[in-house]
Amino acid sequence: MKKISVNPITRLEGHGKIEIFLDDSGEVVNSYLQIPELRGFEKFCEGRPVEELPRIVPRICGV
Amino acid sequence: MTKPKIALYWAAACGGCDVAVLDTNEKILDIANLADIVFWPVALDFKYHHVEEMADTSIDLCLFNGAVRNSEQEEIARLLRAKSKVMVAFGACACFGGIPALGNFTTRDEIFERVYIESPSSANENRTFPQTLTKVEEGELDLPEMFDTVMTLAQVVDVEYFIPGCPPPVDIILKVVDLFASGQLPPVGAIIASDKTLCDECERTKEEKKIARIYRPHQIIPDPNRCLLEQGIICCGPATRGGCGVRCVKANMPCRGCFGPPPGVIDQGAKLVSAIASIYQSDGQEDINRMLEDIVDPAGTFYRFGMADSMLKRKSLPQGERRA
Numbered sequence: 001m002k003k004i005s006v007n008p009i010t011r012l013e014g015h016g017k018i019e020i021f022l023d024d025s026g027e028v029v030n031s032y033l034q035i036p037e038l039r040g041f042e043k044f045c046e047g048r049p050v051e052e053l054p055r056i057v058p059r060i061c062g063v
Numbered sequence: 064m065t066k067p068k069i070a071l072y073w074a075a076a077c078g079g080c081d082v083a084v085l086d087t088n089e090k091i092l093d094i095a096n097l098a099d100i101v102f103w104p105v106a107l108d109f110k111y112h113h114v115e116e117m118a119d120t121s122i123d124l125c126l127f128n129g130a131v132r133n134s135e136q137e138e139i140a141r142l143l144r145a146k147s148k149v150m151v152a153f154g155a156c157a158c159f160g161g162i163p164a165l166g167n168f169t170t171r172d173e174i175f176e177r178v179y180i181e182s183p184s185s186a187n188e189n190r191t192f193p194q195t196l197t198k199v200e201e202g203e204l205d206l207p208e209m210f211d212t213v214m215t216l217a218q219v220v221d222v223e224y225f226i227p228g229c230p231p232p233v234d235i236i237l238k239v240v241d242l243f244a245s246g247q248l249p250p251v252g253a254i255i256a257s258d259k260t261l262c263d264e265c266e267r268t269k270e271e272k273k274i275a276r277i278y279r280p281h282q283i284i285p286d287p288n289r290c291l292l293e294q295g296i297i298c299c300g301p302a303t304r305g306g307c308g309v310r311c312v313k314a315n316m317p318c319r320g321c322f323g324p325p326p327g328v329i330d331q332g333a334k335l336v337s338a339i340a341s342i343y344q345s346d347g348q349e350d351i352n353r354m355l356e357d358i359v360d361p362a363g364t365f366y367r368f369g370m371a372d373s374m375l376k377r378k379s380l381p382q383g384e385r386r387a
């Protein structure tokens with residue numbers, strides 16, 4: 001089976017890639033969107049004072 | 064004459080650094096006139112394979128934002144380094160680890176557990192976590208390996224220049240473009256910002272006063288004209304390089320250190336501890352204990368943007384853990 005990779009996806013904030021699988025006649029069999037990135041705000045915001053969060057979480061996305 | 068080539072990339076980043084480049088408004092057209100932008104995921108549709116196909120050192124200037132926290136980011140850092148004559152760590156994340164390096168207080172497994180198991184929006188009874196290789200019916204899918212430890216760009220590849228800030232201010236970006244255009248880039252290793260501390264550039268009145276306690280923001284209404292630290296509000300100015308235009312302090316918010324340590328300071332957090340200790344009214348152990356209790360989350364405040372670049376680098380890893 002043939003695989004086409006769209007890597008990275010562009011013109012959006014964040015990281016992503018798309019894998020498209022084709023059969024012998026070139027028809028799409030399946031495709032996958034993958035997110036190859038995680039920073040872990042969900043975890044590292046724990047323990048930070050609540051008044052500091054408005055200065056931390058804007059860095060989730062700055063676009 | 065062929066135009067010089069510029070590449071921009073984001074690793075563990077928020078996109079704010081890319082937007083800061085766009086914030087140059089109509090000057091972005093000057094940049095586009097001056098150089099061909101050959102790679103810039105936020106704005107242009109070039110793929111990794113396009114970069115791989117370029118000749119080594121064929122890119123004249125690479126502005127790399129974001130920290131390095133997984134194997135893909137490390138690979139792209141190495142790839143862009145090989146293809147670029149001049150590599151710039153652009154923004155606090157690339158220079159010092161930035162906000163993503165708060166992850167160095169935790170581990171990859173703890174992050175996975177929180178994100179994929181405990182978070183209220185997850186339903187994951189089979190405890191499925193991201194795998195570097197997954198077999199699917201049609202073939203194989205791969206993902207980068209997430210590291211335990213967030214790294215700065217310079218911890219991964221050689222870097223010629225550092226532009227600090229979260230994000231870098233537009234005037235510094237334009238200055239760098241001018242220096243690049245006129246072939247007047249400073250000596251390699253330069254940090255393109257001020258050579259003073261933020262306090263040196265701050266116009267608030269400093270009275271060399273001792274403080275009797277530390278206040279959290281909801282406990283005090285700060286005087287907009289007096290030094291915040293001298294009012295008992297933790298401000299990272301004494302341990303931070305100037306050059307941002309004193310942005311936060313002018314908005315009556317204390318600095319959190321996104322320009323990194325000033326010249327001569329190796330560890331930003333240690334410098335800040337010594338600055339606070341020196342102005343804290345202390346008549347003995349009791350006062351010192353009270354000060355320590357007053358400061359909520361000292362590590363996350365003193366190393367808000369600089370954990371990866373600090374002497375400690377991270378919370379120690381459990382024995383036998385992966386890459387430190």
Ligand code: SF4
Nearest residue numbers: 077079154155156229
């Ligand atoms: S330095 Fe700040 S603005 Fe730039 S990518 Fe990191 S978090 Fe975003």
Ligand code: SF4
Nearest residue numbers: 262265290291298300
């Ligand atoms: S500690 Fe903060 S408020 Fe005080 S002088 Fe320095 S930058 Fe200004």
Ligand code: SF4
Nearest residue numbers: 307311318319320321
């Ligand atoms: S005041 Fe401090 S945290 Fe705010 S932009 Fe300047 S260096 Fe960064």
